[in-house]
Amino acid sequence: MLFSKALIPTLRETPADAEVISHQLMLRAGMIRKVAAGIYSYLPLAQRVFQKLKTIIREEMNRIDSQEVTLPGVQPAELWQESGRWHFYGKELLRFQDRSERDFCLGPTHEEVITDLVRRNVKSYRHLPLILYQIQTKFRDEIRPRFGVMRAREFVMKDAYSFDRDEAGAEESYHKMYQAYSRIFERCGLDFRAVEADTGAIGGSFSHEFMVLADSGEDIIVYCESCGYAANLEKAEIKPPENSPSPENQKPPDKVSTPGQKTVEEVTGFLGVSPEHLIKTLIFSTDKGPVAALVRGNHEINEIKLKNYVGCEELVLADDSLVEKVTHAPRGFAGPVGLTIPIYADHALKGVVNMVAGGNENDVHFKNVNTPRDYQVTLYADLRKAEVNDPCARCGKPLKMRKGIEVGHIFKLGTKYSETLHATYLDQAGKEKRIVMGCYGIGVGRTIAAAIEQHHDKDGIIFPPTLAPYQALILPVNINEPKVCETAFKIYNALQSDGIEALMDDRDERPGIKFKDADLIGIPLRITLGRRTFEEGKVEIRNRKTGKVDLVNVEETIGYVNDHFFGKPR
């Protein structure tokens, strides 16, 4: 491609509305332009990168015998009503009507459509297992689109769905997909971790998220260097402490006046105790009725963990009226003593004595609260958010944390959709059985943004060779020098006929502009032709990543690009 003919509108200045580095660089490199909040146009340079990633994805999907399909973006309400998600998906599902006022939505995901396809066309165990995938545009009406293409409303996703005869088969499909995902992200040159993720209300299933390590990430990864355990913060398990009760030291309960002292800081400050000696009592409203959760004053509740133990669909912090109804006191004075609702307590509260807790009475707290003398716990469980240096649930060594960008998510669904949508098959004995499913997603645009987050410097993008829009950029310093120009075109043509994707900067621009643009768009190899080296019959080949420059004879350029950079002779 000739740069002079290419639509690569680079920007010198960073657009004001771009916050994260990948967003800034994609705008500056002329890859994307915003059309509306969370909706982008992808320009030729981005399109080429997308194609590279899609090719990698296709190769790895096909390798595990996953078959590509294309499902509709516009989906009828009936299917979503059948699965129940027309109601449950909420506002993120963009709904609209056609000319005859029939309800439709723009597909945010495709479980309904694909399950419908399979239930109509797969009836025998002979046709299972089956894995189908597509690479397609999704629409989710996100509450807050952010960070450019990282969290867009319209975005390209590779989604795959597996259909198996039984649990064992589903786990095998899941494992194959795990391997495929690992290979995909490795081939993209990404530093990533597969972490355990929460499965939500679908019990018995499991899930992994593929996280690219980056400080700009929105997710927190908790991991153990010792045993390799890694999980999303919302899932990360903590080893229960092995403390034992010491009944002999229990002091008698002591009711104290704490006027206006509501927060942990206020109460502990007022009473002169440290937060570890306070029981934080949180009242939650759930579809199974109100529950209380107890954690130590210096710990934070993990609502997802609590939700899983309670086994409810919905769980939110109680509002003031519910708190008053349950504790007979305003917010800030809740405690376990005398509560009649189920009490879930974090492991860290097992065996501790003489704690401070709310008195369930306005302006009152208790000192020296002990269990089971003063209150009874329904269930001790791992309820709190993991913190750095908490003991690993597997090996007890201190946990560490890093930020990550979720680029992929694999999920064993079980029979959730085959139940609601009645996707069954006949087994060898002619008996009708439910198909066991899995679903698997990769955010294509997000993966590219994540790659840029991980691979850039002050001058611009440094594309991993496998994702780069072009492999080599040819840069004649002055296009008006006939000999230089002629040789540059010779090299350009030779590279192309050798199957190397080359971008030829034939623009009549000053060298500075061309060098800056070359760095910005991040092509791995830059072949510079200037009068100085050219008179010695040499070109300069610069590695965008290392900055290393080699002087190479003109006629050896093709060989250099093939051998030296791509590592193997062709």
Next chain:
RNA sequence: CGGGGAGUAGCGCAGUUUGGUUAGCGCGCAUGGUUCGGGACCAUGAGGCCGGGGGUUCAAAUCCCCCUUCCCCGACCA
């Protein structure tokens, strides 16, 4: 949805507080010239419903009301 900020040329911004010439500046863009190894210089030029609507006024980018779009911080997700 709650909180904060912003809409002026393709990009980055000034002007708005205190209404008053033809709405400015840098970059970019077009044409010509001098240049040519890290975002040159000179000259000429094109490009604006000052986010939209309504109001106040002799007069509105500027004051008032309504609407709208976008960005950032919190609860969802690939």
